[in-house]
Amino acid sequence: EDVVVHKVSAADDPFGKDPERHPALIVNSAKPYNAEPPPDLLIDAGFTTPNEIHYKRNHLPVPEIDPETYRLQVEVEGKQCVRLSLEDLKMKFPHYRVAATIQCAGNRREEMMAVKPVRGLSWGLGAISTTEWTGVRLRDVLAYAGFDLNEDGPLQHVQFEGLDRDMTQAYGGSIPVHKAVDPHGDVLLAFEMNGEPLPRDHGFPVRVVVPGVVGARSVKWLGKIIASTGESQNHWQQKDYKGFSPSVDWDTVDFSTAPAIQELPVVSAICAPTAHALVSAHEDTIPVRGYAWSGGGRGIVRVDVTADGGATWHTAQLAPPEGQPLHRAWAWTLWEAEVPVPEGARGKEGAKLEIACKATDASYNTQPELAAPIWNLRGVLTNHWHRVPLVVSDEE
Amino acid sequence: EDVVVHKVSAADDPFGKDPERHPALIVNSAKPYNAEPPPDLLIDAGFTTPNEIHYKRNHLPVPEIDPETYRLQVEVEGKQCVRLSLEDLKMKFPHYRVAATIQCAGNRREEMMAVKPVRGLSWGLGAISTTEWTGVRLRDVLAYAGFDLNEDGPLQHVQFEGLDRDMTQAYGGSIPVHKAVDPHGDVLLAFEMNGEPLPRDHGFPVRVVVPGVVGARSVKWLGKIIASTGESQNHWQQKDYKGFSPSVDWDTVDFSTAPAIQELPVVSAICAPTAHALVSAHEDTIPVRGYAWSGGGRGIVRVDVTADGGATWHTAQLAPPEGQPLHRAWAWTLWEAEVPVPEGARGKEGAKLEIACKATDASYNTQPELAAPIWNLRGVLTNHWHRVPLVVSDEE
Numbered sequence: 001e002d003v004v005v006h007k008v009s010a011a012d013d014p015f016g017k018d019p020e021r022h023p024a025l026i027v028n029s030a031k032p033y034n035a036e037p038p039p040d041l042l043i044d045a046g047f048t049t050p051n052e053i054h055y056k057r058n059h060l061p062v063p064e065i066d067p068e069t070y071r072l073q074v075e076v077e078g079k080q081c082v083r084l085s086l087e088d089l090k091m092k093f094p095h096y097r098v099a100a101t102i103q104c105a106g107n108r109r110e111e112m113m114a115v116k117p118v119r120g121l122s123w124g125l126g127a128i129s130t131t132e133w134t135g136v137r138l139r140d141v142l143a144y145a146g147f148d149l150n151e152d153g154p155l156q157h158v159q160f161e162g163l164d165r166d167m168t169q170a171y172g173g174s175i176p177v178h179k180a181v182d183p184h185g186d187v188l189l190a191f192e193m194n195g196e197p198l199p200r201d202h203g204f205p206v207r208v209v210v211p212g213v214v215g216a217r218s219v220k221w222l223g224k225i226i227a228s229t230g231e232s233q234n235h236w237q238q239k240d241y242k243g244f245s246p247s248v249d250w251d252t253v254d255f256s257t258a259p260a261i262q263e264l265p266v267v268s269a270i271c272a273p274t275a276h277a278l279v280s281a282h283e284d285t286i287p288v289r290g291y292a293w294s295g296g297g298r299g300i301v302r303v304d305v306t307a308d309g310g311a312t313w314h315t316a317q318l319a320p321p322e323g324q325p326l327h328r329a330w331a332w333t334l335w336e337a338e339v340p341v342p343e344g345a346r347g348k349e350g351a352k353l354e355i356a357c358k359a360t361d362a363s364y365n366t367q368p369e370l371a372a373p374i375w376n377l378r379g380v381l382t383n384h385w386h387r388v389p390l391v392v393s394d395e396e
Numbered sequence: 397e398d399v400v401v402h403k404v405s406a407a408d409d410p411f412g413k414d415p416e417r418h419p420a421l422i423v424n425s426a427k428p429y430n431a432e433p434p435p436d437l438l439i440d441a442g443f444t445t446p447n448e449i450h451y452k453r454n455h456l457p458v459p460e461i462d463p464e465t466y467r468l469q470v471e472v473e474g475k476q477c478v479r480l481s482l483e484d485l486k487m488k489f490p491h492y493r494v495a496a497t498i499q500c501a502g503n504r505r506e507e508m509m510a511v512k513p514v515r516g517l518s519w520g521l522g523a524i525s526t527t528e529w530t531g532v533r534l535r536d537v538l539a540y541a542g543f544d545l546n547e548d549g550p551l552q553h554v555q556f557e558g559l560d561r562d563m564t565q566a567y568g569g570s571i572p573v574h575k576a577v578d579p580h581g582d583v584l585l586a587f588e589m590n591g592e593p594l595p596r597d598h599g600f601p602v603r604v605v606v607p608g609v610v611g612a613r614s615v616k617w618l619g620k621i622i623a624s625t626g627e628s629q630n631h632w633q634q635k636d637y638k639g640f641s642p643s644v645d646w647d648t649v650d651f652s653t654a655p656a657i658q659e660l661p662v663v664s665a666i667c668a669p670t671a672h673a674l675v676s677a678h679e680d681t682i683p684v685r686g687y688a689w690s691g692g693g694r695g696i697v698r699v700d701v702t703a704d705g706g707a708t709w710h711t712a713q714l715a716p717p718e719g720q721p722l723h724r725a726w727a728w729t730l731w732e733a734e735v736p737v738p739e740g741a742r743g744k745e746g747a748k749l750e751i752a753c754k755a756t757d758a759s760y761n762t763q764p765e766l767a768a769p770i771w772n773l774r775g776v777l778t779n780h781w782h783r784v785p786l787v788v789s790d791e792e
């Protein structure tokens with residue numbers, strides 16, 4: 001479940017010290033705070049999403065961390081543990097800047113909930129955002145702490161522990177070591193977001209950014225790193241953020257049978273026009289804009305848009321991320337298309353139509369048509385074609 | 397197009413020296429020879445496919461090569477060219493053994509052709525096979541020829557030229573350099589196939605094996621390797637083996653707009669029972685067996701099977717490739733499931749039903765439902781759900 005309801009008096013409210021947020025965000029949960037930008041705001045912002053409208057996905061209260069006393073513990077199992085201040089991190093290691101899209105496993109969940117209820121926050125299509133992150137490489141920090149980058153040894157996982165916690169647990173997760181140490185994997189310990197210090201909602205003073213991987217592993221408010229023989233035993237690694245068959249329900253689910261989500265499948269969405277928008281009866285085409293992205297650094301090679309249920313497809317113009325080749329494309333591809341209004345609807349006041357999009361990534365993976373066959377009890381991994389209903393109108 | 401018809405007198409037949417082939421193979425084209433094993437033979441053979449029934453996909457006549465005089469040219473642009481004998485290859489470099497599945501881009505094309513005609517051979521589900529390959533690493537040979545493995549320089553492609561040719565061209569292709577030199581990429585120059593010297597149909601004496609990538613880049617009868625600034629300009633790299641929207645036809649296609657296929661999307665197929673097989677009216681369940689595989693080394697995490705059009709799904713038992721972790725799973729996952737006969741068909745002589753399967757890979761990519769939305773003029777990348785029609789019968 002996404003949210004544990006905390007019953008407390010106002011004075012003891014663990015969320016009482018959460019930061020202020022932008023009023024335009026759509027709030028899916030107030031405590032912990034989970035919110036997304038509306039689709040048109042997201043797309044109008046362009047390639048990088050301004051920090052204040054970047055989607056916020058908090059599992060627990062936002063911790064208050066003093067950057068002066070902050071220490072990051074780095075442990076390589078079988079070696080000593082090192083402690084690094086924020087200053088150490090910034091001074092001891094080269095800085096890197098990486099444009100990366102982060103997407104919540106639950107993005108577009110509301111479309112899956114329309115098939116059958118699931119447990120989870122009702123995210124629209126805005127639980128995805130793109131940032132220019134600045135930080136140091138995880139692999140450099142691991143090497144500093146004694147990890148042998150060239151050895152393919154028993155330490156197969158890198159665990160992260162957050163400093164966000166409640167009475168019973170902290171947030172945490174892990175990634176496979178091959179991703180952590182890959183010189184082309186671009187995993188950062190970030191301290192800047194679009195050129196500013198990380199906002200409190202995004203992990204101040206230091207967070208992990210794992211490009212190409214589900215947002216859940218980009219642990220915020222990073223307290224500890226452990227290079228380990230085993231995966232993180234954290235709740236959100238073991239008992240959540242996994243995919244199951246549509247026929248598995250909460251009575252039959254065995255979380256140990258599925259791997260923790262790491263790379264995400266290819267996805268796309270139409271951000272403009274928005275649902276139930278009016279199409280002018282005087283126009284022959286509809287300008288359509290949206291995003292497409294895939295996990296594992298797989299760039300987007302094509303986006304197809306249809307206004308007639310898939311009878312004809314229109315290939316969108318792509319704006320791929322600059323300087324990111326097809327095998328290392330961590331950031332989304334924004335796209336636009338001029339889609340002809342189908343003849344049956346053209347100029348007809350009140351006619352209804354539906355536009356839909358699907359993307360293809362560099363491995364030529366595509367999106368499935370429907371939500372039902374990918375439905376899962378936790379409502380993650382929603383990546384079927386995105387559909388937007390529209391109405392033709394005479395109004396100017 | 398797959399096949400250029402050669403009109404010649406029998407004596408001059410360029411295919412006259414092609415080797416003998418196994419009589420059980422289904423021949424899709426005799427000259428050049430293209431053939432696949434029937435589904436039940438493929439699955440009964442188990443994890444590794446015997447060489448003689450491995451699918452054969454030849455673009456041109458099979459060359460006759462004397463292993464004594466054979467030389468492999470290796471060129472790193474801007475450096476000298478080296479020439480290696482078969483003995484050199486075997487003696488100068490460490491040997492590696494890699495189990496890898498190779499799949500033709502056109503596998504399952506016949507299902508796409510059922511939607512609308514395409515240009516290409518009518519492959520069933522057997523244009524995929526798995527082998528224990530033995531050879532030396534491409535990266536070691538490139539380093540020997542002067543390629544700097546640590547430099548991320550201008551040589552972004554590794555081209556391969558085959559010794560198979562006709563009057564106008566030879567076969568060839570290229571892969572991105574990051575795959576070629578990745579120490580975990582396992583690209584081989586192979587000289588053994590399941591412990592035997594390469595058969596002539598499979599590239600004797602030396603072929604490339606690019607695990608996780610479309611078969612077309614695993615160039616057989618390897619004559620030349622070029623580390624280059626550019627992609628191969630070969631026909632099959634530039635004007636073939638690319639994916640397009642269903643709305644692109646031969647009048648409108650511009651091959652320069654799509655990237656050459658490298659990694660393939662997730663696929664699966666039911667090998668047993670075969671189409672129109674009889675289901676005993678006395679049985680409540682159907683034993684179903686098949687394969688699943690994905691490009692890029694992404695292992696298979698789940699296979700779902702349905703006998704009621706997707707209303708209920710049965711999770712198959714998987715046999716993942718031994719010793720291949722989820723991010724380096726080059727070989728297929730065989731699977732089996734006992735699927736209940738739907739109530740409406742159970743025990744009913746003559747009742748028709750359909751079983752279907754879909755796989756999910758380690759990036760949680762899944763297969764699309766239908767062929768029409770992924771249809772493309774060349775009939776490649778067919779990976780929608782595989783469906784097998786069955787008939788209930790009283791016969792014992």
Ligand SMILES: [Mo]
Binds near residue numbers: 105
């Ligand atoms: Mo998430």
Ligand SMILES: [Mo]
Binds near residue numbers: 453499500502612
């Ligand atoms: Mo192929």
